[in-house]
Amino acid sequence: MADRTVYGTGGLAFDKSRMAWPNEINVFLALILLIGIFELLGQLLPYMNNQSLLFDFNTKRDGTILNMARIKIIILQVSIVGIIALGSTQVIISGGIDLSPGSIVGASVMISMSFAQTELVNGNPNPKAIFGPWAMDLPVIVPILVALACGITAGATNGFLIAYTRIPPFIATLGMMVTARGISKWWSKGAPVSFPTEEFGLIGNGLGGWMPVVIFVSLAVLFHIVLRYTVYGKHTYAIGSNEEAARMSGISVNRHKVMIYAIAGMLAGVSALVLSSKNLTAQAGMGLMYELDAIAMTVIGGVSLAGGRGSIVGTVLGALIFGVIISGFTYLRLDAFYQEMVKGVIIISAVILDQWRQRRAAART
Amino acid sequence: MSDLILETRDLTKYYGGVHALEGANFTLRRDEHVAIMGDNGAGKSTFVRQITAVEQRTRGEIIFDGEPVNFNGPLEAREAGIETVFQTLALADDLDVPDNIFLGRETTKWNFLGPFKFLAYGAMRQATLEGLERTAVKIPNIRNKIRNMSGGQRQCVAITRTSTFHSKLTIMDEPTAALGVQETAQVENIIRNLKEQGEPLILISHNMRQVFDLVDRIVVFRRGRIVANLDRNAISPEDVVAYITGARTGDEYAAAA
Numbered sequence: 001m002a003d004r005t006v007y008g009t010g011g012l013a014f015d016k017s018r019m020a021w022p023n024e025i026n027v028f029l030a031l032i033l034l035i036g037i038f039e040l041l042g043q044l045l046p047y048m049n050n051q052s053l054l055f056d057f058n059t060k061r062d063g064t065i066l067n068m069a070r071i072k073i074i075i076l077q078v079s080i081v082g083i084i085a086l087g088s089t090q091v092i093i094s095g096g097i098d099l100s101p102g103s104i105v106g107a108s109v110m111i112s113m114s115f116a117q118t119e120l121v122n123g124n125p126n127p128k129a130i131f132g133p134w135a136m137d138l139p140v141i142v143p144i145l146v147a148l149a150c151g152i153t154a155g156a157t158n159g160f161l162i163a164y165t166r167i168p169p170f171i172a173t174l175g176m177m178v179t180a181r182g183i184s185k186w187w188s189k190g191a192p193v194s195f196p197t198e199e200f201g202l203i204g205n206g207l208g209g210w211m212p213v214v215i216f217v218s219l220a221v222l223f224h225i226v227l228r229y230t231v232y233g234k235h236t237y238a239i240g241s242n243e244e245a246a247r248m249s250g251i252s253v254n255r256h257k258v259m260i261y262a263i264a265g266m267l268a269g270v271s272a273l274v275l276s277s278k279n280l281t282a283q284a285g286m287g288l289m290y291e292l293d294a295i296a297m298t299v300i301g302g303v304s305l306a307g308g309r310g311s312i313v314g315t316v317l318g319a320l321i322f323g324v325i326i327s328g329f330t331y332l333r334l335d336a337f338y339q340e341m342v343k344g345v346i347i348i349s350a351v352i353l354d355q356w357r358q359r360r361a362a363a364r365t
Numbered sequence: 366m367s368d369l370i371l372e373t374r375d376l377t378k379y380y381g382g383v384h385a386l387e388g389a390n391f392t393l394r395r396d397e398h399v400a401i402m403g404d405n406g407a408g409k410s411t412f413v414r415q416i417t418a419v420e421q422r423t424r425g426e427i428i429f430d431g432e433p434v435n436f437n438g439p440l441e442a443r444e445a446g447i448e449t450v451f452q453t454l455a456l457a458d459d460l461d462v463p464d465n466i467f468l469g470r471e472t473t474k475w476n477f478l479g480p481f482k483f484l485a486y487g488a489m490r491q492a493t494l495e496g497l498e499r500t501a502v503k504i505p506n507i508r509n510k511i512r513n514m515s516g517g518q519r520q521c522v523a524i525t526r527t528s529t530f531h532s533k534l535t536i537m538d539e540p541t542a543a544l545g546v547q548e549t550a551q552v553e554n555i556i557r558n559l560k561e562q563g564e565p566l567i568l569i570s571h572n573m574r575q576v577f578d579l580v581d582r583i584v585v586f587r588r589g590r591i592v593a594n595l596d597r598n599a600i601s602p603e604d605v606v607a608y609i610t611g612a613r614t615g616d617e618y619a620a621a622a
Contacts, residue, residue, distance in 0.1 A: 249469030308459030
């Protein structure tokens with residue numbers, strides 16, 4: 001009875017150093033490898049003139065080693081979709097899928113921007129005004145709450161449909177994707193909503209333009225803690241891992257699913273705020289295909305589409321890989337067509353690699 | 366307080382026209398281990414599913430811990446104190462041992478956070494190690510995922526889960542059906558431990574040797590009816606086989622056969 005080790009019971013030998021390392025390390029190595037490949041290509045291609053993707057060796061000019069301008073572009077590019085990916089991560093870990101956040105962004109930018117407009121543009125009445133004077137120059141908290149409410153409403157609707165009508169998440173969120181896009185076009189009959197208040201503009205442009213990154217990173221840290229250390233997180237993994245077992249263990253699976261999808265919707269609302277604020281306008285087509293990019297980041301980050309496995313850390317790294325690829329192609333001056341082709345290849349390779357790794361891990365133990 | 370932890374009266378379940386379980390009168394004392402035996406389709410699992418409320422009975426009464434009960438689902442049965450090891454085990458493959466043992470009833474801190482209250486990982490790990498020791502289960506690393514564990518280890522985790530929380534009645538549905546020799550021995554040890562602690566158990570098993578080793582009483586089911594209620598010390602395995610196959614029927618059940 002007494003032979004207990006630090007790790008288990010029965011006194012059986014257990015060598016911690018031989019445990020498979022966490023998948024996040026693989027994703028991190030892939031990120032480093034990709035950066036390396038782009039660096040190398042940049043050095044090899046004759047027209048690049050010794051430019052570098054991330055490093056600025058010409059310290060006399062910039063005063064830094066890292067090329068902050070380019071790093072900022074990379075992180076900014078992924079922040080807005082990354083916020084959505086934080087929600088997709090939770091949905092996919094729970095064994096579901098969410099196709100709607102891109103359209104929820106579309107609907108949320110239109111509706112929330114309508115509450116963020118200024119009355120006077122250069123001394124003239126706002127030409128894009130949606131509501132009367134009562135909705136002009138409202139405090140910035142109003143559009144923020146409106147956007148969050150839009151996201152939560154759409155997300156919770158997804159959750160209710162999935163939990164209580166038992167239709168597959170793919171179908172429920174596909175319906176929401178089409179419906180929410182319809183709402184975003186109907187809201188102003190397709191016309192853009194523009195000219196927000198100055199404070200609203202800070203959401204996407206504050207802190208010297210770093211605000212989206214700060215929001216993304218703070219939310220990532222928050223949800224990392226939530227998924228890893230709270231009951232909500234544990235039950236999310238349990239449902240994705242074995243829904244029947246979760247039910248039998250007394251987890252209210254239905255209520256939990258509503259919560260997961262509502263949170264995913266809320267994050268789409270946050271993403272909408274940042275996006276419309278950064279562009280100082282809202283258009284019905286905003287957020288198109290964001291859901292697929294978010295799912296791609298999640299999958300690249302090692303979240304299993306079968307549910308039960310993955311982490312926020314992985315998704316953030318997956319998002320960075322995504323950003324490095326996009327900006328890397330721009331940096332190598334390759335056409336955007338190639339970006340999309342390679343994006344597809346990378347998503348599929350990520351899933352193949354993950355499955356291969358799982359099989360190997362299962363064979364070893 | 367009644368001497369009986371569980372009693373069923375005229376417990377009956379029809380699936381459509383099939384009489385899967387017919388008029389089962391069953392009793393279990395507070396410190397007793399009882400085996401339920403019978404051929405496939407004899408009504409053993411149906412009987413358990415009525416008690417644990419996985420299904421709702423057609424008619425009859427279940428008296429648990431002195432009170433008639435009507436559970437709406439397995440969760441209510443568990444909350445009342447009936448712990449069941451189902452044949453499917455009901456483990457979450459991607460979680461580790463403490464997570465599975467405490468699934469749905471986690472030890473938490475900072476409870477004011479509602480659904481986002483924090484898990485007390487340390488306390489749960491400690492309790493898991495103690496639970497595993499009590500049941501003498503050997504698991505080298507409790508942080509390992511269930512996915513990476515052998516059939517025997519999984520079974521042991523499922524059983525440890527039922528014994529970590531103080532239950533009033535444990536039901537095991539063929540706990541050793543898929544196990545090797547050593548793993549079977551480990552599960553049997555857990556059952557002996559339960560016996561020493563005086564916790565009642567209903568064991569469904571096809572293994573005659575195991576049943577004779579472990580329990581006090583054997584109840585035989587045949588074609589949906591209880592056909593014998595036998596004291597382990599008064600009979601031989603051959604007798605039990607005779608009851609199972611229908612060569613003999615207990616005197617008090619003669620009308621049923």
